[in-house]
Amino acid sequence: MESSKDVPRFVDSSKEDLDSFVAAAVPENTKVATSFWVGVFHQFCKQFGIVVDLNTCTAEEFCDVLCRFYRGLRTKNQTFYKKSSYLAARAAIGRHVTVDLKRPFNVFQTTALQQANRVLNAVLVENKARGEEGTVHKDAVEGEDAAKLEAYFDDTLESGDAVKLCQYSWYNITTHFALRAAEVQLQLKKHDLSFDVDEEGQPFVALKRDFLSKNAKGGLKGREFVCDGRMYGEKKIAALRLLVSKLHPDIDRVFQRAIIRKHSEDKAVWFMKSCLGHNVLRDMMPRISEAAGLSRRYTNHCLRATVVTRLKSAGYEDRQICRVTGHKNVQSLTNYDKTSAKDRREISKALDGGSESSTSTTDSSATVASDVASPPFGGQLSHLITAKNSVLSNVVINIGEPLAKRSCKQE
Secondary structure, rough: OOOHHHOOOOOOOHHHHHHHHHHHOOOOOHHHHHHHHHHHHHHHHHHHHHHHOOOOOOOOHHHHHHHHHHHHHHOOOOOOOOOHHHHHHHHHHHHHHHHHOOOOOOOOOHHHHHHHHHHHHHHHHHHOOOOOOOOOOOOOHHHHHHHHHOOOOOHHHOOEHHHHHHHHHHHHHHHOOOOOOOHHHHOOOOHEEEEEEEEOOOEEEOOOOOOOOOOEEOOOOOOOOOOOOOEHHHHHHHHHHHHHHOOOOOOOOOOOOOOEEEOOOOOOOOOOEOOOOOOHHHHHHHHHHHHHHOOOOOOHHHHHHHHHHHHHOOOOOOOOOOOOOHHHHHHHHHHHHHHHHHHHHHHHHHHHOOOOOOOOEEOOEEOOOOEEEEEEEOEEEEEEEOOEEEEEEEEEEEEEOOHHHEEEEOO
């Protein structure tokens, strides 16, 4: 038997091995984005007969082509890209030149390339003035749509519907554990879920490990993020247990293709020996929106906005919300800090002087109505009220009474 002393302690690697090792650490989405935008860049150069060898060109030559590229970039339909796409193009081309080609250029910092950044800034300013610049942040699922969604999932445990069971579990996992990206959800395995009980005896579900994501890439510059979220709720936990128990035993992934039929409880397997793909997971919330009859086709990212909106409304601090959403800093949450539809209606009424919701009067009586809760005390409030065609004086309002019963009559 070979002793441990005879086993080499260290491992050596060839240059080819190291290149492959480094390439494997790059997220697949990053590789796809880089390939796409570099391809667009070459198409632009081909259309205008621009000859530039990124392997040998100078920074000044590269800058000249970049300026023309930013100014002339269009979609296949001859429309302007959104701001996020322009920034993605710059990052992808810069990554290709710096990382893939190992050139000493930095599209963000190299002095010789700053004119290209000024041109890009001018393009974005012009697009904004044209009304085509804005990055549209997703709406949260609120109000009537939230009620419809709850109604849609109401019979999840009893329906024997594997598709709905998968959707409901996906929805809860996505909102509670910040696993919004499809490439992250593809990694989730059965044994990553921990069914546990807290110190008060309340059952909950948590994740056993961290996941690489856009905001938690690991590495030298990437920060570590461990989601400390927990999912409570009897129905949510029961649904997730049912899902895990009905998954195909030969596949370790949580999200699998459902067998489309009504299943009985005693049937052992409700899912195929096949995982849901990236495209299906990416479109999960749009599919749920259509199935539940929601007012719009929400995206997966809308759930991120929903989480932030609900936690902010519940009074949680930004740093606590970041622990759930995985944002790098609290400033990022401002992108989701939008006024709700209900508040927008109330603001509009307030700007109109409350004419649509405040007071209705007649010559003989005036009924006082308000959406504001009663003060936490009893008593009487005397006030002089002037109504149309009449003056009411010596009015007494009993604040302790229900709003519906409050009225003031002319003496």
